[in-house]
Amino acid sequence: MTIADLHRHAHEGRPAFLALLEELVRIETPTGDRDGAGRLVAHLSRVLEADGWSVSTVAREAVGDVLVARLAAPSGTSTLLLAHYDTVHPLGTLARHPWRVDGDRAAGPGALDMKAGVAAAVLAVRVLRAAGAEPAGPLTLLVTSDEETGSHHSRALIEEEALRHDRVLVLEPSRDDGALKLGRKGVADFHLGFEGRAAHAGLAPETGASALIELAHAALEIASLADTSLGTTVSPTVARAGHATNVIPDAGRLSVDVRLPTMAEAERVEAAIRGYAPRDAGVRVHVEGGVNRPPMEATLGNRALLARAEEVATAWGWSVQSGIVGGGSDGNFTSALGIATLDGLGALGGGAHTAGEHVLVSATLDRVALVAGLVGQP
Ligand SMILES: [Zn+2]
Known part of the structure; x- marks a missing residue:
């Protein structure tokens, strides 16, 4: 497995990435809408099962159910991929701002934050396998349903899963300039x-x-x-x-x-x-x-994980920027528990939480190769 292979396979995955992203965006999932949540979880479960993940759901009453997908491995460095499918956009936003692809931009409500992150997680594992490799150890994908309203119904589950893993990769969008998030307030x-x-x-x-x-x-x-x-x-x-x-x-x-x-x-x-x-x-x-x-501080563990991302990226001649940002995410919970956490590994784009929300597809596929490289290495 070389980063060049991963990069090539990630870009070959472009049609599949766009198709999955479109399917996810076309199911509106404002936080707390159980109907949309049910349809999204059912669809994503089918996609993941077809790829060999074992999928279960954790029932929630006031918000959508949480999806947990696992790829078992007997040993090795375990990784938790953290994502959410709820969006800030109320029902009906899709009718006013429909899904559209314009050149390298894919747009629609929740596309950037963070349905593209969910699609990126699915593609990253496909890319790793296409390059002849497997995750470095047990891999869990946790897709929650209330991140946008403070994760009150999923925090305990996120913390429980984080404590069972060696590291956490959060697939929230990167900063608008592409920087990874080493810390958050x-x-x-x-x-x-x-x-x-x-x-x-x-x-x-x-x-x-x-x-x-x-x-x-x-x-x-x-x-x-x-x-x-x-x-x-x-x-x-x-x-x-x-x-x-x-x-x-x-x-x-x-x-x-x-x-x-x-x-x-x-x-x-x-x-x-x-x-x-x-x-x-x-x-x-x-x-x-x-x-x-709690604040996601730039801990030693978080810095070590960033260094690993830099190693993968520089092998391909990319540079990786990183920074500390103001807004919180579920990575705040996992980092505060002392589990190495790196955030902003999902999509690149702009306009999160607005009508202009969009994903830059090529740059996001580069990022998929980086995530695949991280997941494949101890
Ligand atoms: Zn988000």
Whole structure:
């Protein structure tokens, strides 16, 4: 197996890749739509079984079922390929923005994020076999159904599978410039409730305790926890208080979006928000929420996996870029468990989550060869 072989077979697989991508895009799968999810899982299961994968599904109630496909091997380096089939696009998007191929661009809702990543996983194994090789050890493909809404129904399963494997390759799209994702910021949400005391704003304002004024102090103080030199952002996003213009407000609520480069920053910001001390002793503050996705730090294991990708790529004369990005993925969970994780190995393209979402097919097939090379090597 040489990277030149893999590259050739990946590009020979172009018609099959486009056909599978089209089939996946034509089944609309907004998160939580069980009907589309059922059809997609049934179709993908047939495709994988025809390729020799053993496929099972894990039932979910509020979202689509999760697909687990395995290629067994008695020993060797085990790999988890991580993907999701849900998209952010509501039903009906396909009618307005139908599947289309225009030169090297393939477009349609969810094509880039990340139905092309699912198709890339299928093709990568075919390419490896066409080059006369097999995966370096047991291989699992996990395709989840609620990544776009925070993976609340699949996180435990993702973590359980990650712990059974030596490494995780996440088939999310690469950065728009093609860079792999060595790290991702963590994501936290906090919701602060303010309980004050109502009073007539004209007759006796001094007997009240304003939830709104306390909320305003809290918003400013919490926003100042940001540390731009480290990449920590702390953004108050939604605020509500009061119900009448002549009443001192007795209730308020503030939501804060936090993005975190490291666990140390997560702990610092969380402690400060939870420890918020109201200036007005008459207002009680309670804090809900916390870290949804821990940061995917550029750990030694993640760097080693990137080095392996660079080895495969340079053997073919490519250079591989990598970076740390703001948005989270399911790779955040696996990396936080200490399992070597490399993300952004799926499609190249642009416009994720928008009507202009598209895949650059040739560059994505290059990436398929890289994934095949990674899966085939210990
Ligand atoms: Zn995605």
